[in-house]
Each structure stands twice: as C-alpha cells, then as structure tokens.
Amino acid sequence: LQAQCFQWFQNTYGRFGHHGRFFRIKNELDSFDGGSNARMRQLSENLASGVVPGVADAGLIVYEGMVWIEFKVGKNVQSEEQIAWHKMVRKYGHLYYVVTSLEQFQEIIKSLFDGK
Secondary structure (H helix, E strand, C coil), rough: HHHHHHHHHHHHHHHCCCCCCEEEECCCCCCCCHHHHHHHHHHHHHHHCCCCCCCEEEEEEEEEEEEEEEEECCCCCCHHHHHHHHHHHHCCCCCEECCCHHHHHHHHHHHHHCCC
C-alpha cells in the first residue's frame, strides 16, 4: 500500500512538486538474521541514533505545515506508541491520517492540494 501511494503521488504531483514533499520515515527495526543478543544490540543502536517508537510511516510537508501518514493493511491496527504519537502531533496542530487504501490516500491528498 505504501509503495502504491508513493508511486501515485510522484506520478500525479511529481517528486519535488510545488504542492509538497512526501517522504518515508525509516523508523523500524531492520530485519536480519541473528539471535536475541544481536536484535537487542540493533534496537539499542537504533534508539541511540534517533529511532522513536510510534512515529508515522510517512510525512508530507505542505504550506500549512506537516501531515503525518500511517499506513495500515488488513487487520493491522495502530500500536500504543503510534496512538501516543498520533495524539501528540495533533496536539501541536499537525494533521495525521491512518490510511488503509490507495483510494483513501488519493482523497486525502486531493483535499489537501486541490481543496476537493
């Protein structure tokens, strides 16, 4: 879903379009082969380098401010950390969307950019 949305956005508005800059936030633990010690070491390194649990999957910078987008597929739901991030960014006046389909994403973006 996330890749579909990025592709549609770039095809519709361009990679560096005047409407805004859409980007992925790489904020998860990379998958790798290794035992629990290696996983704990990687988690520690990620946290030390700025990984913040709960941060949305993508961001969109627009003239009005920041839009955060969390992609969810199937029965996947927000974690407690994601819900806390969602509440915090809304408190600061940012927009936040949980997107479950390409069509929903398209409607959100069109409403932001085209006022529709």
